[in-house]
Amino acid sequence: MQYCLTLELKNDPELIATYEQYHSPKQVWPEVISAIRDSGITDMAIHRVGTTLIMILQTDDSFSFTEKAKQDAMNPRVQAWERLMEQFQNVDSNNQQGKWQLVERIFSLEEQVG
Numbered sequence: 001m002q003y004c005l006t007l008e009l010k011n012d013p014e015l016i017a018t019y020e021q022y023h024s025p026k027q028v029w030p031e032v033i034s035a036i037r038d039s040g041i042t043d044m045a046i047h048r049v050g051t052t053l054i055m056i057l058q059t060d061d062s063f064s065f066t067e068k069a070k071q072d073a074m075n076p077r078v079q080a081w082e083r084l085m086e087q088f089q090n091v092d093s094n095n096q097q098g099k100w101q102l103v104e105r106i107f108s109l110e111e112q113v114g
Contacts, residue, residue: 001058001059001061001063002056002057002058002059003056003057003059003101003103004054004055004056004057004102004103004105005054005055005057005100005101005102006052006053006054006055006092006100006102006103007052007053007055007089007090007099007100007101008051008052008053008089008090009048009051009052009053009088009089009090010088010090011051014025015073015087015088016030016048016088017083018088019088021050022084022085022114023046028081029077029081031075031077031081032078032081034078035071035072035075035077035078038071039062039063039067039071040060040061040062040068041057041058041059041063041064041068042059042060043057043058043111044056044057044058051090051092055100055102061066065102068102069098082091086099
């Protein structure tokens with residue numbers, strides 16, 4: 001399955017540059033990478049346009065957003081990473097849907113021609 005999510009960064013070029021450094025090759029903490037892979041996410045990419053981040057997830061059939069959230073909540077290293085990343089993100093703490101917002105898919109070429 002494929003999912004697309006978005007998140008807004010703070011509009012500060014220095015913070016954005018630092019956020020990107022944390023996500024450059026071999027910089028994401030190994031425990032975070034393991035937690036991603038263990039949840040059923042087979043591939044993940046994050047793109048940026050301005051202050052908007054766009055995350056594309058490829059998952060296997062075992063993946064569940066609910067289970068991923070439960071696993072992450074019990075993982076102190078993932079929680080530390082999340083707290084670290086929040087300094088760069090425009091996050092509404094009252095938002096019940098979480099930091100990353102799931103984007104509704106409205107078009108698929110495969111569905112058009114398949």
